[in-house]
Amino acid sequence: MKQYFKKLTGKWEEFNGTLPLISWNEEADANIYVGSQDEEGYIAWKHLEKCENTNFQQFEQEINVILHNDVKAYFNSFWFLEMIGWVSQYNINLYPVIPGVEPEAFCQRVKEYILEKENSTYIPLGFESNGMLVVMNNESGEIFVENGEEKSYKYLSSSLKELISQLDFK
Secondary structure (H helix, E strand, O other), X not given: OHHHHHHHHHHXXXXXXXXXXXXXXXXXXXXXXXXXXXXXXXXXXOOEEOOOOOOOHHHHHHHOOOOOHHHHHHHHHEEEOOEEEEEOOEEEEEOOEOOOOOOHHHHHHHHXXXXXXXXXXEEEEEEEOOOOEEEEEOOOOOEEEEEOOOOEEEEEEOOHHHHHHHOEOO
């Protein structure tokens, strides 16, 4: 993930001369922001290494599902406001780990997904630009794009770590 953030900040610096910018989110802990909002409500942000781990045990008991270790590592590595990029023809937007918001928002999304999909082995991790979900097979750790209308899955990568390393900017 460190390599991804280095690549992201380098691209923003090259393109805009700034750290990555995002719309102000009043729910987010202000420590993730750098500087102040511009006239359009955008503000720079910088990823922060997490100091304390989230224990998902209570949530796992509640939904009767053990989350894949890659999901736990993802949510316990850094605080960040955006993880985006292209993989193949897909413009991927993985769920951010926003201080003050996560992991509660993620847990709620997973709970709703599991209730809707009954006995699914998949966990939602984000979406792609055409509105399809990016999901992980919670048993194998493989990453797919889910086409909800066709009830089909398109393979993206063997792991979340691999997917993140493949994220590129066009």
